[in-house]
Amino acid sequence: MGKLIKTIKEYFGLIVIAGAFVIATVMVFMNGRVDTEVFHVVEPGETLKSIADSYQTTVARICEENYPDISPNEIIKPGMKIKMPGSAQNRIIxxxxxxxxxxxxxxxxxxxxxxxxxxxxxxxxxxxxxxxxxxxxxxxxxxxxxxxxxxxxxxxxxxxxxxxxxxxxxxxxxxxxxxxxxxxxxxxxxxxxxxxxxxxxxxxxxxxxxxxxxxxxxxxxxxxVRFYYNKNLLKKLTGRDTAPETWSEFLAACEKIKKHQYINRTSRTEIEKFSAKVAKAEKHLQALKTASASAGSVASAESELALRKKELSNYMLTVPMFAPIANSKYHMNMVEGSLFNVMAASAREAMDFNHDCTLGAVEQYIGFKSKMVTMDHPAYRARFKMVAQYCSNSMPGFTGLGRDDAVLMFVQQRSVFIITGTWDALTLAEQAKDNGFEIGIMDFPYPSGKDDDEDLRKQFMGASFEDPGAxxxxxxxxxxxxxxxxxxxxxxxxxxxxxxxxxxxxxxxxWIPSVSGADGAGVLQYFKPHNDGVQGGWNPGIGGESAIKWQQVYAMYQVGQMSFEKMRDDFTSYYLDRGLNDYIIVNKNWRRNIINDEKIVNMLRAKAIIATDERKKKEYWSKYRYVMLRPFTREVDVAFERALIKNAADGIIPPPPFYYSPEARARLKLK
CATH class of the missing domain: 3.40.190.10 (Periplasmic binding protein-like II)
Incomplete structure (x- = not known):
C-alpha cells in the first residue's frame, strides 16, 4: 500500500494530465454523438422534400425509415412526427x-x-x-x-x-x-x-x-399608460395611505410634497456639520452667560452663533425641494392625450364636420378659421389651466429632459409621481425594490370630485377612451x-x-399579454382600459410650420415663460395665416404617394386573376376596388374640406356638425 502511494506521488502530474485528457475525450465524444433516433415535427408549409433538404438526406430514405406510415406521394400535416434516418445531419438554420x-x-x-x-x-x-x-x-x-x-x-x-x-x-x-x-x-x-x-x-x-x-x-x-407613485414617499410627505382620485386631491398632495426638501446622504452630512457648529456656538454662549462673562465676550459669542445659523440657513437654501411629478418631454406626450385633451371634448363636438367622433387637424383649422371656436372656448381654457397646474408641479426644466432623466428622478425618490406605460412597469418595480420603496398604480386624477374647480368640472365629460392595440x-x-x-x-x-x-x-x-383573457401579473393587474370614454378635442398639427410654431409657444407656456393670453394671440394669428399653406403642402405630398396605390392595385389585380381559390379571388377583387377608389374618395374629402375653408375665409359660417332641424325640433317638441 505504501509503495502504491509512493508511486502515485511520484507520477501525480502525469496522472492528472492523463485524467484530463480522458475526460476531454469523453466530452468531445458526447457532444459530437448523434442520437440514433431523431424525430422532426412537421411545420406548416413543409414538404418531405424541404425536410429532406434540411437534414441533408433524401425523401426515399425518410420514407424507408417511416415505412409503411409515410410514402413519397403522401401529403404530410403540421404536427406529424417523422423519424429521420440515422445518418441524417440536421442543417442548422x-x-x-x-x-x-x-x-x-x-x-x-x-x-x-x-x-x-x-x-x-x-x-x-x-x-x-x-x-x-x-x-x-x-x-x-x-x-x-x-x-x-x-x-x-x-x-x-x-x-x-x-x-x-x-x-x-x-x-x-x-x-x-x-x-x-x-x-x-x-x-x-x-x-x-x-x-x-x-x-x-x-x-x-x-x-x-x-x-x-x-x-x-x-x-x-x-x-x-397610467400614473405610478411612490407609496412610501406619499405617506411620508402627505400622510395619505391611498392615491389621489380626483384632480383637487392630486393638486393638494402636490402642494404638500413641494413643502419638503429632498435630503440625501451628502446633504444630510453637510447639515449635520453645520448643525454641530450651531450647537457648539450655542453651548459656548450659554457657558459664558452662566459664568457671567463680560458683555464683550457675550456679544462676540452671539455674533458667532448668528454666523453659524446663517451658514446653516444659506446651505438649506441650496437643498432642493421634492418635485411632485417626474416629468420630461417624452412623458408629457402621454399625459397630453390621456388627461388634458379629454377636457376639450365639448370643443370637438363643435368641429366634428365628418361625424367620426374624432377631431382632425383640418377640422380644427376650419373651426378656428370660421371663428366657430377660439382658444377662449371654455373647454380650451379648462384644458390649458390643467396644463399649467400640472407643469408647475413637475421637475424644473422638464421640457429639455429625456425619458431616462425622469425615470432616474423617480427611482432616486426625488419625486412621488410619474406617468408612463406598462413597458416601464418591470423596470420601476425592480428599481423600487432595490431602493427600498414600493410603487403603486393610480388612474388619471380627473376633475370629477365635488371639491374640484367648477370650471374644470363643467368641462369634464368622461375619462379618455382607450382601445389599446397589440x-x-x-x-x-x-x-x-x-x-x-x-x-x-x-x-x-x-x-x-x-x-x-x-x-x-x-x-x-x-408586460401585458396580447392573448385574449390574459391579464398582467403583479402591478400590471391594475391596468384596465377605459372602454367607455371620450375622444380629445385639440389637434393643431395641420402641417409643418404651424406645428413648429405651436411647439415653440407651448413649450414656453409649460415652463411659465408665457401667459395663456400671449400664447393664444401668438399662435392663433400665425395658425390662421399659415395653416392653409401647410394644408396645401400636405395634400401635395399625399398626391405624390398615389404611385403606391397604383402599385398595390396592379398587384391585387394580378393576384385576383391568377387565384384559383374562389374565396381568395373575391377577397382580392374586394381589396382591388377599395384601393382603386381610395384616391377618388380622398379627392372628395379634400374638395369638402377646401369648400369649408373657402367659406370660412369668406365669412360664411358652416352649420354645426350636430344639430336638430326645425322639423325634428317640432317633432320632438324642443324649444
Missing part, C-alpha cells in the same frame, strides 16, 4: 431577430422563447439584436437598403411612414394568410380551431396596414431566396403568439 426594447426582461424573455423553440426544432438558432431606440429608425432603413435586414424585425420606430409603406411592399412577407388561420401551436387549447387574429384582445387591428391592405406584423404585447409588433423581411429562414421566422413568431407561450413571454418581460 439561424434566424436573426431585432428590436429596440432595452427594458430589463425583454432580451431574457425572447432568449427563453428561443430556447424552448429549439427543444422542438433542434436545428434552429435564434439570435436577437437589441438596438437603442434613439438610432433605431436610421438602423432600420440602413438594413433594408443594404439587404441585411434580420428575419424578424420590430416595426418601425423612427421610420417615416411613407418609407415604411415602400419597405412593406418591397421587402416584407404579408401575414394575412397566417393570421386568418389557426395557430398550430394552439392545437391543444381552446383556440385550436380559432384564427390567430381572433385569439388576441384587439383582433390584431393595429397590425393591419390599410395602405397595403395586408396584415404585415403580429403583435405580442398590449400597452397602457404592440411589440414583428414583421418578416426575409427574402424569397432564403425560404427556410423565412419559414422558420414566421413559425417562431407563431410560437411566441401561442396562448401559453405568450403568457410566459410577457410574464418574463413584465
Amino acid at each position: 439561424t434566424v436573426r431577430l431585432a428590436h429596440w426594447q432595452l427594458e430589463p426582461g425583454v432580451r431574457d424573455g425572447i432568449a427563453y422563447m428561443a430556447k424552448e423553440y429549439q427543444k422542438i426544432h433542434p436545428n434552429v438558432r435564434v439570435v436577437q439584436n437589441a438596438v437603442p431606440e434613439s438610432t433605431y429608425g436610421q438602423w432600420f432603413i440602413t438594413q433594408m437598403l443594404g439587404g441585411t435586414a434580420p428575419d424578424l424585425i420590430e416595426c418601425a420606430l423612427g421610420v417615416p411612414y411613407n418609407l415604411l409603406i415602400g419597405y412593406y411592399m418591397r421587402y416584407f412577407t404579408p401575414l394575412t394568410d397566417i393570421v386568418t388561420q389557426p395557430n398550430p401551436y394552439n392545437a391543444h387549447n381552446e383556440f385550436a380551431k380559432v384564427p390567430l387574429r381572433e385569439t388576441t384582445k384587439d383582433g390584431l387591428k393595429t397590425c393591419y396596414n390599410n395602405d397595403v391592405q395586408e396584415y404585415m406584423t403580429i403583435g405580442l404585447s398590449q400597452f397602457l 404592440g411589440f409588433q414583428f414583421g418578416t423581411p426575409t427574402p424569397e431566396s432564403a425560404a427556410d429562414r423565412r419559414r422558420i421566422a414566421i413559425d417562431f413568431l407563431l410560437f411566441m403568439s401561442a396562448k401559453e407561450n405568450n403568457y410566459k413571454l410577457n410574464e418574463l418581460i413584465g
